[in-house]
Amino acid sequence: MLSTRLTRYALYALVTAMAIPFVFPSLWVFMASFSTNTQITMDSLALPDRLYLENYVHAWTGAKFSTFVYNSLAVSGSVTALIGVLATMLGYAVARLDFPGRRLLLLLIMMAIVTPVFSYLEPLTRVVRQLGLSNSRTAVILTTTATFLPVPTLLMRSFFLTLPEELGDAGRVEGASEWGVFRHIMAPLARSGILTVLIFAFLWSWNDLLLPAVFLQAPDKYTIAYAITTLKPAGFRQDHVTMFAASIISTGPMIVVYLLLMRRFIAGLTVGGLRG
Amino acid sequence: MLPRPLDAWRGASAKSREQWRLAALLVAPALVLMGIFVFYPALQTIRLSFYKWDGISPEMGDFVGFKTFSRATDNYPFSQAIKNSLLWGVVGLFVPTIIGLVAAALVEDTNLRPKPLFRFAFFVPYFFSMAVAAALFTRVYDPSYGMINQVIHALGFTDVKPQWLGDGRIAIYAAMGVFVWHETAFCYIVFTAAIQQIDRSLYDAAKVDGASEVQVFRYITIPSVRDVATFVMTIMLIVGLTPFAVVFPLTTPGLGGPYYSTEILPTLIFKKARMGYNASEAAALGVILLILVIGIVSAFLWFRERTAPKD
Numbered sequence: 001m002l003s004t005r006l007t008r009y010a011l012y013a014l015v016t017a018m019a020i021p022f023v024f025p026s027l028w029v030f031m032a033s034f035s036t037n038t039q040i041t042m043d044s045l046a047l048p049d050r051l052y053l054e055n056y057v058h059a060w061t062g063a064k065f066s067t068f069v070y071n072s073l074a075v076s077g078s079v080t081a082l083i084g085v086l087a088t089m090l091g092y093a094v095a096r097l098d099f100p101g102r103r104l105l106l107l108l109i110m111m112a113i114v115t116p117v118f119s120y121l122e123p124l125t126r127v128v129r130q131l132g133l134s135n136s137r138t139a140v141i142l143t144t145t146a147t148f149l150p151v152p153t154l155l156m157r158s159f160f161l162t163l164p165e166e167l168g169d170a171g172r173v174e175g176a177s178e179w180g181v182f183r184h185i186m187a188p189l190a191r192s193g194i195l196t197v198l199i200f201a202f203l204w205s206w207n208d209l210l211l212p213a214v215f216l217q218a219p220d221k222y223t224i225a226y227a228i229t230t231l232k233p234a235g236f237r238q239d240h241v242t243m244f245a246a247s248i249i250s251t252g253p254m255i256v257v258y259l260l261l262m263r264r265f266i267a268g269l270t271v272g273g274l275r276g
Numbered sequence: 277m278l279p280r281p282l283d284a285w286r287g288a289s290a291k292s293r294e295q296w297r298l299a300a301l302l303v304a305p306a307l308v309l310m311g312i313f314v315f316y317p318a319l320q321t322i323r324l325s326f327y328k329w330d331g332i333s334p335e336m337g338d339f340v341g342f343k344t345f346s347r348a349t350d351n352y353p354f355s356q357a358i359k360n361s362l363l364w365g366v367v368g369l370f371v372p373t374i375i376g377l378v379a380a381a382l383v384e385d386t387n388l389r390p391k392p393l394f395r396f397a398f399f400v401p402y403f404f405s406m407a408v409a410a411a412l413f414t415r416v417y418d419p420s421y422g423m424i425n426q427v428i429h430a431l432g433f434t435d436v437k438p439q440w441l442g443d444g445r446i447a448i449y450a451a452m453g454v455f456v457w458h459e460t461a462f463c464y465i466v467f468t469a470a471i472q473q474i475d476r477s478l479y480d481a482a483k484v485d486g487a488s489e490v491q492v493f494r495y496i497t498i499p500s501v502r503d504v505a506t507f508v509m510t511i512m513l514i515v516g517l518t519p520f521a522v523v524f525p526l527t528t529p530g531l532g533g534p535y536y537s538t539e540i541l542p543t544l545i546f547k548k549a550r551m552g553y554n555a556s557e558a559a560a561l562g563v564i565l566l567i568l569v570i571g572i573v574s575a576f577l578w579f580r581e582r583t584a585p586k587d
Contacts, residue, residue, distance in 0.1 A: 022460065025401075025416050045423070089306065090302060112314050112315075118562060122321070126320075207407065208407075228411050240415060
């Protein structure tokens with residue numbers, strides 16, 4: 001009995017010790033976001049004397065994070081809608097339709113996954129320039145959609161593959177067209193897969209740094225993740241608290257996902273992982 | 277002989293003809309978009325890497341064969357970038373994955389309570405994006421007021437003040453620290469999901485047979501999550517070979533510094549591509565990165581396939 005209690009304490013001690021490095025920096029940032037720059041410079045481990053909520057007000061209005069959040073919502077919203085539609089269509093085609101070139105298409109999608117954007121970054125910027133999309137949110141939306149699309153497509157493919165083919169055949173016997181089978185039988189059944197893809201696409205584009213950093217030059221078009229990284233080199237009057245408050249604001253979508261959809265998110269992730 | 281497309285079309289049943297038409301409709305929009313923004317630039321990269329061109333002059337320069345490659349690779353920043361990228365790939369493959377798996381097993385397979393609290397604790401870094409996490413760590417790592425040195429100070433080591441990001445000898449490890457901090461949360465959550473799906477009766481049977489906790493982990497948990505582990509390790513390998521979102525916020529201005537110590541291939545490419553005056557060198561480095569990533573990932577997947585247990 002004593003030994004089991006001892007191992008129990010040891011287990012708590014071990015897991016807590018493992019968790020501290022992950023929790024502590026986040027906690028520090030959270031605490032400091034309610035503090036003052038003077039306090040942080042003097043003793044950053046101390047609690048602030050009161051909650052300086054004005055840091056958030058300043059980040060939102062003075063540091064223009066309302067604009068950056070709006071930009072991020074516009075970019076991520078568009079990317080999410082585009083990827084939701086395109087990945088469902090493409091995923092269904094490669095999973096369930098029999099057409100010449102299907103294996104080649106699948107191979108192309110796989111190759112696109114392992115090809116880092118960096119490897120074709122320079123020609124990509126030239127394509128964007130030639131299309132007249134330089135310094136535009138549209139450029140970020142289109143390039144993010146195109147480069148991220150392969151992963152959700154494979155995820156959708158694996159979802160469609162788990163659905164029994166008999167359902168489609170039953171629809172065909174009832175006189176449904178191929179389009180009808182896709183639109184009214186298969187796509188509705190893949191709802192949870194589509195939801196997973198939508199969440200992934202939103203978080204991915206919300207968090208992305210590279211494409212906004214490459215394609216956006218005017219600060220009033222920055223997305224929130226990019227804007228936060230540009231807050232850093234502030235010279236000698238460093239405004240720590242604004243950046244901390246902005247970082248906490250940037251966690252918004254992830255918190256929503258965590259609270260509302262964690263179970264589904266996990267389920268979707270595993271199916272994709274096992275079969276993708 | 278393969279049937280020619282037209283013959284195949286004639287010979288096809290009404291059902292498959294209808295399927296072909298639908299497939300064309302479903303595939304076309306995505307294919308056009310990826311064609312413009314992925315496949316065309318990817319092919320351009322390969323072509324461009326064999327020519328001499330600054331990216332600004334209207335005409336592309338002469339065909340120079342592998343000359344651009346030797347110019348892009350025969351320098352100190354490049355050798356630093358390769359060294360760092362390879363080391364980072366190894367770190368990505370093993371560190372966040374192993375910590376994530378062990379943490380997930382410790383929380384899920386024991387009677388630790390309350391589980392939601394511990395799950396939250398390991399997931400917390402993922403609330404921030406990688407880029408934001410890295411931006412925050414410029415403050416966490418600050419030599420004077422930063423969290424880490426303040427903790428070191430509070431523990432009584434008053435004269436130990438490492439310049440985490442300013443010292444070229446440790447900056448790369450500090451950067452990898454941010455990567456591990458952030459990506460462990462991803463590995464943790466995926467492994468948690470995988471462990472939750474393992475058939476509980478396997479554990480009960482092992483307990484009846486008198487297996488220890490460690491034996492259960494070794495002989496039930498690890499084999500059961502093998503496929504998920506391959507997936508997670510592949511992602512970590514790819515991210516670890518291209519951790520731009522870590523290095524960019526940590527070392528801007530002076531991307532890749534101090535003195536090239538945190539240089540990786542993506543930062544080199546970004547500098548050449550965005551400044552826009554060395555298109556062909558950016559392309560050559562792009563081709564090298566492509567070969568590196570595809571080569572390493574294929575080798576890894578091949579190895580996992582080869583060592584897979586036979587049923």
